[in-house]
Amino acid sequence: MENTRRFCVRVAECRWILPLLFAAGLAFCVIAESGGLLNSYTRFALTTMAVNVILCASLNLVNGYLGEFSVGHAGFMALGAYASAMLTTRLFPQMPALFIPALLAGGLVAAGIGFLLALLSFKTRGDYLAIITLAFLMIVKSALENIPWVGGPRGIAGIPTLTTLPVAFVAAAATLWTIRNLIFSKFGRAVVAIREDEIAANAMGVRTREAKILAFSVSSFFGGVAGALLAHQITFINPGSFDIIKSTEILVMVYLGGIGSLAGSVLGAVIFTLLSEALREFGTWRMVILPLILVLLMLFRPRGIMGLKELPWFLPRRELATRRKKS
Amino acid sequence: MAYFAQQAVNAISLGFLYALIGLGYTMVYGVLTMINFAHGDLFMLGAFVCLLLVTFSPVALPFPVLLILVMVIIGGLGVLIERLAYRPLRQAPRVSAVITALGCGLVISNTTLSISPYSRAMPEVFDDRYFNVLGVGVSTLQVLIIGVSLALMIGLDALIHKSRFGMALRAVAYDAGTVPLMGISVNRIISLTFLIGTGLGGAAGMLYGMSFPVISASMGILVGWKAFIAAVIGGIGNIRGAVLGGFILGTVEIFSVATLPSTYRDLISYSLLLVILIFKPYGILGRAPNIKV
Amino acid sequence: MSALLEVEDVTMRFGGLCAISHCRMTIPAGITHGIIGPNGAGKTTLFNLITGIYRPTEGRIRFQGRDISGQRPSRIALGGIGRTFQNIRLFKNLTALENVRIAYDTQLHYGPMESLLRIGRHRRSEDESIARSMALLEHFGLAGLASLHASELSYGAQRRLEIARALALKPSLLLLDEPAAGMNTAETAILTEFLRDIRSHFQVTMILIEHHMHLVMNLCDQITVLDFGRVIAEGSPAEIRANPRVIEAYLGESAE
Numbered sequence A: 001m002e003n004t005r006r007f008c009v010r011v012a013e014c015r016w017i018l019p020l021l022f023a024a025g026l027a028f029c030v031i032a033e034s035g036g037l038l039n040s041y042t043r044f045a046l047t048t049m050a051v052n053v054i055l056c057a058s059l060n061l062v063n064g065y066l067g068e069f070s071v072g073h074a075g076f077m078a079l080g081a082y083a084s085a086m087l088t089t090r091l092f093p094q095m096p097a098l099f100i101p102a103l104l105a106g107g108l109v110a111a112g113i114g115f116l117l118a119l120l121s122f123k124t125r126g127d128y129l130a131i132i133t134l135a136f137l138m139i140v141k142s143a144l145e146n147i148p149w150v151g152g153p154r155g156i157a158g159i160p161t162l163t164t165l166p167v168a169f170v171a172a173a174a175t176l177w178t179i180r181n182l183i184f185s186k187f188g189r190a191v192v193a194i195r196e197d198e199i200a201a202n203a204m205g206v207r208t209r210e211a212k213i214l215a216f217s218v219s220s221f222f223g224g225v226a227g228a229l230l231a232h233q234i235t236f237i238n239p240g241s242f243d244i245i246k247s248t249e250i251l252v253m254v255y256l257g258g259i260g261s262l263a264g265s266v267l268g269a270v271i272f273t274l275l276s277e278a279l280r281e282f283g284t285w286r287m288v289i290l291p292l293i294l295v296l297l298m299l300f301r302p303r304g305i306m307g308l309k310e311l312p313w314f315l316p317r318r319e320l321a322t323r324r325k326k327s
Numbered sequence B: 001m002a003y004f005a006q007q008a009v010n011a012i013s014l015g016f017l018y019a020l021i022g023l024g025y026t027m028v029y030g031v032l033t034m035i036n037f038a039h040g041d042l043f044m045l046g047a048f049v050c051l052l053l054v055t056f057s058p059v060a061l062p063f064p065v066l067l068i069l070v071m072v073i074i075g076g077l078g079v080l081i082e083r084l085a086y087r088p089l090r091q092a093p094r095v096s097a098v099i100t101a102l103g104c105g106l107v108i109s110n111t112t113l114s115i116s117p118y119s120r121a122m123p124e125v126f127d128d129r130y131f132n133v134l135g136v137g138v139s140t141l142q143v144l145i146i147g148v149s150l151a152l153m154i155g156l157d158a159l160i161h162k163s164r165f166g167m168a169l170r171a172v173a174y175d176a177g178t179v180p181l182m183g184i185s186v187n188r189i190i191s192l193t194f195l196i197g198t199g200l201g202g203a204a205g206m207l208y209g210m211s212f213p214v215i216s217a218s219m220g221i222l223v224g225w226k227a228f229i230a231a232v233i234g235g236i237g238n239i240r241g242a243v244l245g246g247f248i249l250g251t252v253e254i255f256s257v258a259t260l261p262s263t264y265r266d267l268i269s270y271s272l273l274l275v276i277l278i279f280k281p282y283g284i285l286g287r288a289p290n291i292k293v
Numbered sequence C: 001m002s003a004l005l006e007v008e009d010v011t012m013r014f015g016g017l018c019a020i021s022h023c024r025m026t027i028p029a030g031i032t033h034g035i036i037g038p039n040g041a042g043k044t045t046l047f048n049l050i051t052g053i054y055r056p057t058e059g060r061i062r063f064q065g066r067d068i069s070g071q072r073p074s075r076i077a078l079g080g081i082g083r084t085f086q087n088i089r090l091f092k093n094l095t096a097l098e099n100v101r102i103a104y105d106t107q108l109h110y111g112p113m114e115s116l117l118r119i120g121r122h123r124r125s126e127d128e129s130i131a132r133s134m135a136l137l138e139h140f141g142l143a144g145l146a147s148l149h150a151s152e153l154s155y156g157a158q159r160r161l162e163i164a165r166a167l168a169l170k171p172s173l174l175l176l177d178e179p180a181a182g183m184n185t186a187e188t189a190i191l192t193e194f195l196r197d198i199r200s201h202f203q204v205t206m207i208l209i210e211h212h213m214h215l216v217m218n219l220c221d222q223i224t225v226l227d228f229g230r231v232i233a234e235g236s237p238a239e240i241r242a243n244p245r246v247i248e249a250y251l252g253e254s255a256e
Helices: A003-012 A017-035 A041-067 A071-090 A096-120 A127-145 A167-183 A188-196 A200-202 A208-234 A242-258 A262-278 A278-302 A317-323 B001-031 B039-056 B063-089 B096-116 B140-162 B164-172 B186-211 B219-234 B237-260 B262-279 C044-050 C074-078 C098-105 C112-117 C121-137 C155-167 C185-202 C212-219 C237-242 C245-255
Strands: B130-133 B137-138 C004-013 C017-029 C033-035 C058-063 C081-083 C173-177 C205-209 C222-227 C228-234
Touching: A017 A041, A017 A167, A017 B096, A041 A071, A041 A167, A041 A188, A041 A200, A041 A208, A041 A262, A041 C173, A071 A096, A071 A127, A071 A208, A071 A242, A071 B186, A071 C074, A096 A127, A096 B219, A096 C081, A127 A242, A127 B096, A127 B262, A127 C074, A127 C098, A167 A188, A167 A262, A167 C112, A188 A200, A188 A208, A188 B039, A188 B262, A188 C098, A188 C112, A200 A208, A242 B096, A242 B164, A262 A278, A278 B096, A278 C044, A317 C121, B001 B137, B001 B140, B001 B164, B001 B219, B001 B237, B039 B063, B039 B096, B039 B186, B039 B219, B039 C044, B063 B096, B063 B186, B096 B219, B096 C205, B130 C112, B130 C228, B137 B140, B140 B164, B140 B186, B140 B237, B164 B186, B186 B219, B219 B237, B219 B262, C004 C044, C004 C205, C017 C044, C017 C155, C017 C205, C017 C228, C033 C044, C044 C058, C044 C173, C044 C205, C074 C081, C081 C155, C098 C121, C098 C155, C112 C121, C121 C155, C155 C185, C173 C185, C173 C245, C212 C237, C222 C245
Parallel strands: C033 C205, C033 C222, C081 C173, C173 C205
Antiparallel strands: B130 B137, C004 C017, C004 C058, C222 C228
């Protein structure tokens, strides 16, 4: 028993497992994509899983690490999806090489709006901030419905399929890497301090306004990137694809996996995607079962599977050293 | 001028409906400082319960009986949700309860959607007639909406400011920790709050369904949440704020539809909410919560 | 001796309630200043005014000669005023080390891009921040508890950690709000020695709110007595002890 535990700790603290997993995962994705290793349905589901990892980890930044409650993540997805799709369908069609800039552009548009939203609502928090994100989501949706230039309620069709499995996988890894590096820095610690006690954080010199704005901007950037990836995966988007249901799906992932934990975000996204695919045959009942899971989760395990704990793989070396309990 | 007066009548009747839904949000918030995101969906369910009652009742139920039945059923459901989903979380972080409420709302709306995927027509509960007042067309229904809403609101105001229950309710809202020391059951007060608050929401759902005789499962999100906006604009937790917010929203909606394409309606109301919250983060009549350091 | 902190005719009203009324105080650098007074006298309100949580209704607060009234709390903290809270406000779900590091972080100079790419000043600063924070915990006898969550620490350790966190800001003025609350006489005696050590080791000017008269009389160079938001007496411990108004308003009632 003791040996098993020690083995688990050693595996968990092994520095090279994550890079190894990344290399193996990438190799698998490339082979699956080109070699026809998997059928197209499985490839599609795995791509969705990678996109969900991005969504979950990025929303976790606001809802988990910052401790606010945003229901507007689908709005940022919509911005990213529309901005990138406009680029790849209208501005430079038939140029797959420009997909990466289009993704980044999608992220930047979302981040810009996220920055603005955080800037305008810095005085608000808690329930009121939740309402602001809700209003934001509704505004984005009805604004898109009223702009004929982006297709109005019908949306944009004929988006090129550029989100392949390797692309989504690399994007997810890059997201996790970026958020991890941000969290384990003074910027991330400031964000977490606000969640723990905003007044104390302020008294310790944490610039709370800047930290909130940073968390919102980064979160919405990756929300936008994920939206852009989704648009080029499903090739057809309309304002209805980015509604409160979409936001709720991401919330389920975040609170399922665990708030304030990247390992939790990966876990949450993976479990959610599998569950969601398994429930597909239930049609609209799927969206009864998923919120029900969310409610039960809140009642019995409000901090999700991982709680606030982080898997040592995601910790920088020096952080790991400080967390080892003296025995 | 007649056109303007006509729109004003429409705005008032819509405003009353929004206020009636908003009251439920506000009462729960005032007592628990929690947004009951499921309230909009209970409002929607109010319309469906009315439809069921009218369709399956062996005898034709008169309007007052129907109204009371709907209020009791929806109010009871609200109490049940509070008991099962919110009460266990009262000591948990506030966000947990909000998420739970959002989840409950989606369970209700999507269950309704799964059972009744299409919009349904609301049958006529009584013979609705238009009559002419100084050149303005007013329907019996509009009169009824205004009358019933007004009666319910005055009753609620009296209940909160004159009765023992109202005093206990205000005490719980002020300091839920001390109230049990005075021998008052906080749980009972909260249950009663949910009964009344969601009951009013159910009544609003029924009246709304009657005046726009098409009801659907998405009504909770489309209409209920807008009423919620109204409550927030007025200052959530404040009963007069809910009424004020309802009228502001009703007026803005009616006149934006009258002057702009109707698809702009949601854009305008949600933008109005955003602007008001940015400049007055706690609504027009709301006050910032006290922080104790 | 130059004045480090000057409270100039400060008044604070909450609606109709006047929590602080025309308060004047001058704290020279290097001293330890005690604030005493009955419950509800406005002591904590005064701390909240100095640290920027409230903005004074009237009057001005100067720190090192500069007007700081109305500045954001974080700016005041960075300017060199550290504080603890009456009801301990630690970052409960973070480790003891992280609690101190968050305050120490304000002295690190690297940009977001540097930490994103883990280059430049990031590595050096982070290593330095851990080493310095550990040294601080060591000084407070908390090094062995560094990896525990703040909520897992004993009450006494939490109190010490809160002081350590405030000192990680490298403040020139330290505000302690009832550091001995909930401690018995023996523990208070240890705390007195501990605060004496902090004062000499960190060269920090201290203002402390306290009800334990023994601690205040032993440690403080000068004392202000507040009652109903007004300064009713000011002077050395000996003067305060002899002041009839103080005895009437405070000591007489609590029969100490």
